[in-house]
Amino acid sequence: MGKGTFDEIGSTRVTLQWFSIMVLSSQVVGVLAIILLAVLFGQYRGGFGWTVTILAYRVFRDVKKLRVKILHGSLLALSFIFSTIGLKAVFDNHNFANPPKANLYSLHSWVGLTAVILFAAQWVCGFVSFLFPKLSEDLRKAYMPSHKFWGKAIFLLAIGAVLMGITEYSIFYKIYNNDDVNYQRHLICFFGVFVLIFAGIVLYLVSNPGYQRPPDNEIEHVPLAD
Numbered sequence: 762m763g764k765g766t767f768d769e770i771g772s773t774r775v776t777l778q779w780f781s782i783m784v785l786s787s788q789v790v791g792v793l794a795i796i797l798l799a800v801l802f803g804q805y806r807g808g809f810g811w812t813v814t815i816l817a818y819r820v821f822r823d824v825k826k827l828r829v830k831i832l833h834g835s836l837l838a839l840s841f842i843f844s845t846i847g848l849k850a851v852f853d854n855h856n857f858a859n860p861p862k863a864n865l866y867s868l869h870s871w872v873g874l875t876a877v878i879l880f881a882a883q884w885v886c887g888f889v890s891f892l893f894p895k896l897s898e899d900l901r902k903a904y905m906p907s908h909k910f911w912g913k914a915i916f917l918l919a920i921g922a923v924l925m926g927i928t929e930y931s932i933f934y935k936i937y938n939n940d941d942v943n944y945q946r947h948l949i950c951f952f953g954v955f956v957l958i959f960a961g962i963v964l965y966l967v968s969n970p971g972y973q974r975p976p977d978n979e980i981e982h983v984p985l986a987d
Contacts, residue, residue, distance in 0.1 A: 868925060879914075886908070
């Protein structure tokens with residue numbers, strides 16, 4: 762027994778290899794999408810004004826669960842900080858423009874802000890339930906399905922916000938109607954395709970029960986008062 766492996770839950774070595782290939786593919790596609798976005802904004806738009814934490818429990822399957830919880834929570838906290846900085850930059854860009862621009866006027870902004878708010882609520886609920894003060898085992902088991910569902914839902918909201926944002930940007934700068942920026946149009950289209958591929962691979966990995974983290978054999982300390 763010992764550390765959880767695929768063999769312990771009846772999976773084959775081929776399954777482990779396929780899982781590793783899929784994880785690597787998701788990261789490669791994600792990096793390519795970021796590179797395309799960097800080229801677009803860095804080269805053509807004067808500069809700029811995540812690893813997937815949702816996979817943490819499946820990638821670090823042989824690491825002690827407490828350490829993975831801390832890693833998962835820490836990466837999510839960093840993601841929230843970066844999201845907050847991005848939101849502030851957007852609001853500042855609108856508020857300090859001459860003349861000032863309206864805030865939250867598009868579906869993209871509504872979906873993006875909703876994703877960030879739900880993201881923060883998900884982090885707080887997860888921290889309280891699984892890290893500190895940590896709910897009872899029965900309550901954790903009851904909450905876990907909701908935690909998993911909202912994790913996927915928020916991930917999809919974020920993907921939707923990204924795609925709507927890049928589309929809105931293209932329309933605003935008339936990239937689709939201007940043949941002089943044909944190269945930028947292709948970059949945006951490839952970026953969107955890579956984002957969709959990235960999302961599909963990640964959702965496949967987190968939804969496939971064959972890749973689920975095996976049950977831990979670690980004994981949790983129970984207070985004597987219980």
